[in-house]
Amino acid sequence: MFFDTRPKVSVHVAQTGETFVCASDESLLQAMLRLGRKGIPVGCVNGGCGVCKVHIVEGQCRSLGPISRAHITAEEESAGYTLACRVAAVTPVRLEVTGKFEKPFRKGFANPANT
């Protein structure tokens, strides 16, 4: 977006060192996608699949919708874990990615002759 006048705060991803800006009315993951940045795994972007699980280390976020309890328990949520697709940043945020893709076609599965 060339002319985006919305107020924004910075989001820092610990593992990759990436920093991007996030508007107060979009999710952390939407902001990353909009800017073509990487760092947080992208799945359903609707709170269900759990791959964008993050730990908010610093800063305040607000909820944009329900997150699947299959991936974030109530205890985890109160300890700062959430899904990046379902929270907006209120203040500058520092986060750690905890979700990861579980490869269905994993190592040990592949035919060495084909690789």
Place this chain on the structure above:
Amino acid sequence: MGIMRIGHVSIKVMDMAAALKHYENVLGMKKTMEDKHGNVYLKCWDEWDKYSLILTPSDQAGLNHVAYKVEKDSDLVDLQQKIEAYGISTTLLEEGALPSTGRLLQFNLPSGHEMRLYAMKEYVGTEVGTTNPDPWPDNIKGAGAHWLDHCLLMCELNPETGVNKVAENTKFSMEVLDFFLTEQILVGPDGDMQAATWLARTTTPHDIAFVGGPRMGLHHIAFFLDSWNDILKSADVMAKTKTRIDVAPTRHGITRGETIYFFDPSGNRNETFAGLGYLAQRDRPVTTWDESHLGSGIFYHTGEMVPSFTEVYT
């Protein structure tokens, strides 16, 4: 004849209002009923039974159960005996366990997914009726899906521990439920490990599919459209409604289906699927895709796997 076709799926949603809006405005389904527990029932315009989708309020996404319709009530008794003889326990749920539905034979596939079989569901008719019908009705919204077509279930597969629920489900579905295999992906050093299978009861390339993954889950539910142009239109609908598209319109090598994948507001993956592919028959030779052509089997044009497609599910 035993199982005829997929009858309905019951899925969990985290925001009922958003889910209902999605299935009505994007897929073009209509709400036909709501029960006292807040579960919502919907059908597509070309379906004649009362519902093909049940949305249940939950704090997570995913599958509750998938149901297939059998031809006769006596099929339920026959299948119950066969399933029990195979070593899988069953429960016969009395009529009324689901509204507008006859008794249901309930059991779990070897993968753990709950399946139900039933012979009776209330008839309400298609939107165009049975007397001098028009080819399509005037009051369809969104993609205007014709019917629920199939589902793909993710099944635990771990070569290191020797667990292969894809193979176990496939064997059970063929030997007991009398599905026939149309296509398979074979992997591993000897190319003999079933990593994914497509099975049919109708004359379409699949009525159910099983794919291996680290844990059991729901990969997608698919709805039928006529043509490639309808797939393009459904993508337009998704753009208009800001629906999260997972895989833009393309073709599968497997089944030859034309497709677009997207997510409902709880992250359950949907597909609109067009084209009949080929005439699936019991004596048609099984199509096999090997590990080096797996990408082309799934996405024919690019031949490349999209990470989120195989690694994200509910």
